[in-house]
Amino acid sequence: GQNIDxxxxxxxxxxxxxxxxxxxxxxxxxxxxWYQQHAGEAPTFxxxxxxxxxxxxxRFSSFLSRSKGYSYLLLxxxxxxDSASYLCAVRALGGSTLGRLYFGRGTQLTVxx
Amino acid sequence: NAGVTQTPKFRVLKTGQSMTLLCxxxxxxxxxxWYRQDPGMGLRLIHYSVGEGTTAKGEVPDGxxxxxxxxxxxxxxxxxxxxxxxxxxFCASTYRGxxxxxxxxxxxxLTVT
Numbered sequence: 278g279q280n281i282d283x284x285x286x287x288x289x290x291x292x293x294x295x296x297x298x299x300x301x302x303x304x305x306x307x308x309x310x311w312y313q314q315h316a317g318e319a320p321t322f323x324x325x326x327x328x329x330x331x332x333x334x335x336r337f338s339s340f341l342s343r344s345k346g347y348s349y350l351l352l353x354x355x356x357x358x359d360s361a362s363y364l365c366a367v368r369a370l371g372g373s374t375l376g377r378l379y380f381g382r383g384t385q386l387t388v389x390x
Numbered sequence: 391n392a393g394v395t396q397t398p399k400f401r402v403l404k405t406g407q408s409m410t411l412l413c414x415x416x417x418x419x420x421x422x423x424w425y426r427q428d429p430g431m432g433l434r435l436i437h438y439s440v441g442e443g444t445t446a447k448g449e450v451p452d453g454x455x456x457x458x459x460x461x462x463x464x465x466x467x468x469x470x471x472x473x474x475x476x477x478x479x480f481c482a483s484t485y486r487g488x489x490x491x492x493x494x495x496x497x498x499x500l501t502v503t
Contacts, residue, residue, distance in 0.1 A: 285430075308490050319480060319494035320433070364432065368490045377423075377448070378492060382432035 279303045281381035283365050288387045289355050297350045297363050297384045305370030310378060311339050311350045312364040320364055324350065352386075360388045392416055394495035396481050402501045403471045411466040411498050413481030419493070420486045422464040423448075424456060426477040427497075433480065439464055471502045 280302040289295040301309070308327040312320040326332055326341035326348060338351040352359055362383040369377045397412045413422065424436040435448030439458040453475060455467045464483075468475060478499050482492040 310491060319496050321494070322491040325491060366433075377435065377438065378490070379435075380425075380433040382430060 279367060279369070279379040281365055281367055281379060283363075283381040283384045285382070286385045286387070288389060290389050291355055291357060293355050294351065294353050295355060295386065297352075297365075297386065299348045299350070299365030299381060301346050301348070301365070301367050301381075303346075303367050303369070303379070306343065306367060307370040308368040309339075309341055309348050310366040310368065311337075311348075312366060312380075314362045314364060314383065316361070323363075355388050357388050357390065360386060362386070394481055394483055394493050396479075396495040396498050398498060399496065400499045402503065403468075404503055405472060407471050408467070408469050409471065409500075410468075411479055411481075411500075413464045413466070413483075413495055414462055415481075415483040415493070415495075416462060417483065417485070417493065418461070419483035420461070421484045422458065423482045423492065424454070424464065424466045425480045425482065426450065426475075427480060428477050436466065436479075471500075473502045476500060476502045 283299045311323040313323050314320040324339035331340045336353045341348045362385050364383045365381040366378040394415045423438040425433045427433050434450050436454050437456040439445045442461045445456045457465045478497050480497050481495040484492045
């Protein structure tokens with residue numbers, strides 16, 4: 278089975294840095310994804326990690342430790358438009374589940390001025 | 391390119407009625423997925439397809455059926471709607487060999503009374 282945990286809510290102020298954690302337990306692992314979802318909209322892809330380490334993309338970075346079943350999404354220089362839900366998702370490994378993503382419940386981030 | 395489109399955007403059904411949600415993608419993606427999203431529950435996979443003419447069950451398939459007669463279309467059917475099926479439904483697609491990021495449609499908001 279798959280178990281993915283992330284905090285329900287976080288708040289931060291404009292210009293600050295925030296780290297959203299995700300822990301997972303899966304029966305097979307083939308990558309971890311972060312998606313951003315604004316209220317009333319579809320999720321959009323942010324980042325992907327399959328090997329241990331940090332992936333940086335502009336103001337956003339994502340880290341993975343496979344041995345610890347742990348990832349985080351780091352958002353720097355926060356802007357009001359970063360207020361959204363951030364979804365952690367794990368991809369299953371091989372077979373009939375190839376390509377399937379298992380999503381956490383999402384972390385609602387509110388950025389205050 | 392329109393990407394992933396969903397029809398309809400909104401729908402209200404009475405208990406026991408049937409309907410079909412249509413998902414279409416113009417990116418020639420092999421894999422397509424139907425999710426439902428409920429408050430506090432995250433995205434849950436209903437059914438998915440790894441190619442034309444093939445479908446498989448996800449985490450919450452009961453009460454739903456799907457068909458993938460053409461590569462670009464993935465239909466989700468509710469034969470006898472129940473209030474528990476009130477939700478936001480998202481379709482997504484991705485291609486074989488991708489890192490795995492999924493491209494989501496705008497969603498269908500369904501209310502069953």
